[in-house]
Amino acid sequence: MGALAKDGEASRVVVVGAGAGGMMAAGRAAEAGAAVLLLEKTDGPGKKILVSGKSRCNLTNSRELGDFLSMFGPNGRFLHGVFHRYFREDLLAFLGRYGVRTKIERGGRIFPVSDDAADVVNAFRRHLEEQGVELLTGVRATGIAVRDGRVQGVETEQGLFPARAVILATGGVTWPATGSTGDGYRMAAAIGHSVTKLRPALVPLVVEEIGVAKSMQGVSLRNVRLTAFRSRAADVDPVWTPFREIGRGLQAVRRGSPVIESRMGEMLFTHFGIGGPITLLISLAVVDALAGGPVSVSIDLKPALSPEELRARLQRDFDGSGKRIFRNHLAGLLPHKMIDPFVEMTGIPPDHPGHQIGAAQRERVLALLKSLRFNIRGPLPISSAIVTAGGVALGEIDPRNMASRIIEGLFFCGEVMDLDADTGGYNLQAAFSTGYVAGEAAAEMVRSEGTHPADEKA
Ligand SMILES: Cc1cc2nc3c(=O)[nH]c(=O)nc-3n(C[C@H](O)[C@H](O)[C@H](O)COP(=O)(O)OP(=O)(O)OC[C@H]3O[C@@H](n4cnc5c(N)ncnc54)[C@H](O)[C@@H]3O)c2cc1C
Structure with missing residues (x-):
């Protein structure tokens, strides 16, 4: 023409x-x-x-x-x-x-x-x-x-x-x-x-602990809380976790807060990290925060229970279980495919009798259930964002x-x-x-x- x-x-x-x-x-x-x-x-x-x-x-x-x-x-x-x-x-x-x-x-x-x-x-x-x-x-x-x-x-x-x-x-x-x-x-x-x-916005996130994520690949979690922090995973203080959801259309984040966003809902593990609805929702804020320093996420697998309530439940379960082994205790707490990787993270032998689990071990289980942490490497490429x-x-x-x-x-x-x-x-x-x-x-x-x-x- x-x-x-x-x-x-x-x-x-x-x-x-x-x-x-x-x-x-x-x-x-x-x-x-x-x-x-x-x-x-x-x-x-x-x-x-x-x-x-x-x-x-x-x-x-x-x-x-x-x-x-x-x-x-x-x-x-x-x-x-x-x-x-x-x-x-x-x-x-x-x-x-x-x-x-x-x-x-x-x-x-x-x-x-x-x-x-x-x-x-x-x-x-x-x-x-x-x-x-x-x-x-x-x-x-x-x-x-x-x-x-x-x-x-x-x-x-x-x-x-x-x-x-x-x-x-x-x-x-x-x-x-x-x-x-x-x-x-x-x-x-x-x-x-x-x-x-x-x-990229509305994009899955790649974690540093790829092996851990991969071991749980395909596990879909419902009713969990996902919170992103401006810090390395090891430096997250559990008291930072907000009580309410934070993000677009929700409560705004306070200036200077270590919290980036916090969402309740559904997410999943993939071979590279995390995906699913609430991961996508927090992803843009995470991408923007990564430009300023390290970012980690914490998954609260039992957001409906306070740490005290969960501690009491674990104590009740472990103490009153006779010879039931540790691995079998987790069946009521976690999706099936997540149990073995979770056991490994606790460092407690899977066949350890529940009633022999000491206070320090119980606290380790509690900490992982309330705050399973990953360091974020970055988003998937922008071509795969929504x-x-x-x-x-x-x-x-x-x-x-x-x-x-x-x-x-x-x-x-x-x-x-x-x-x-x-x-x-x-x-x-x-x-x-x-x-x-x-x-x-x-x-x-x-x-x-x-x-x-x-x-x-x-
Ligand atoms: C997998 C996926 C699922 C989504 N699901 C939803 C959803 O359920 N609800 C929702 O609200 N949003 C959803 N979105 C987002 C939504 O689809 C987009 O925001 C929306 O389509 C943007 O519309 P647009 O017209 O601006 O661009 P597009 O729909 O991307 O259209 C742009 C068009 O321009 C054409 N084009 C580009 N360059 C040229 C060029 N040089 N010359 C001629 N033509 C060109 C392209 O071929 C294309 O047809 C989704 C996005 C993805 C990727």
Whole structure:
């Protein structure tokens, strides 16, 4: 394709990236009257939606607005106006029009009743078709063409696509097989936008004690407390463990506290360290803390019992058990696959009779049950994270319309911006909502400016 615009091309909106944000932006811009071209580098739209929520697609969350925003940390402020313009009810009504009914699950998570993310992508496909959006797949954008501080079009491996407005919806850098490989950050930086440091968020963590983790690989723990500390594991003082959960959307951490985050719920051991829901939730804070020094985690395997209560229970069990051996005592306390590695950590022979376990040995068992510690080496690579933290700096984007404050005619939506939230449907809602607002604003801009001279017929 050459640099000369065909009829209408210079007046159109080009959306780069057919993910959650880009599809919504393209559909809304077309609905609002613009000619829209949607460019996607993979062979089809919505690849990340298809893998989201374990392919069930956790679309959004039923939490009220204030709680919803708190899941984004301090940057959630940016979304306040956006969510007033387009929020959960709008999204659900939109999907409902295409036959996607939804249900609410634990933690307010909202999914399609069909448990099939493909239904969401198909709804968007139909919407784009209905609105007359031109979708070109297999086209990789390489840059935004700018002249005199104004967008001219999108450069691609196939040539220039002229445009009056461009919406950058290229997503983050996680799960690159879905198409998000960080191109948007590079394109935005090349035309003067700042990109804040990219870090993995919602990512499993690698521990130093890999052998111990590996010995428990596959063990899933429910109702445990995971607390991260700014210190080596050996230096953690048990009194630091907070009584309440600490993290985004929960109690904030006190300034100067050795505690980074503390969460209750489900986690698991892997061949490299720890994963599962609460590990993912604390991971970004851990990644950020690692930049300043050592970080360790402590797992309270019995958070419902105080140390005194647990001590009394152990004493009762051990003393009143006749010849029952130590290893068999642990069956009521730990998942089966965890017993042998745990016995080894205590240093107590597995066949030691329970009633012969002394006070010091009992205290060792107690300490491990209340605070099983690991030093954190780091996160898995960012490609395996669920979300990218960091992105195009929010100070350079107008929160009312997602417009660049640097380049006229450029808009952003979705994960390419410096926005990330906990798991629960928040990230997708942010992509859909910012997409809607960006699409509407881009169409409005194109409409208000009238036909581009390059499009006027002689
Ligand atoms: C495994 C997994 C599960 C998840 N589950 C959930 C969940 O259940 N709920 C939730 O809220 N969030 C979930 N997320 C996060 C959520 O999917 C993302 O935050 C969201 O999809 C971001 O939308 P987006 O439109 O900004 O980017 P994306 O959906 O990543 O879309 C970006 C699109 O741009 C295209 N693109 C990139 N570069 C170019 C280029 N140069 N030229 C042309 N096209 C380009 C890509 O191919 C892609 O199609 C999950 C993420 C992962 C990885």
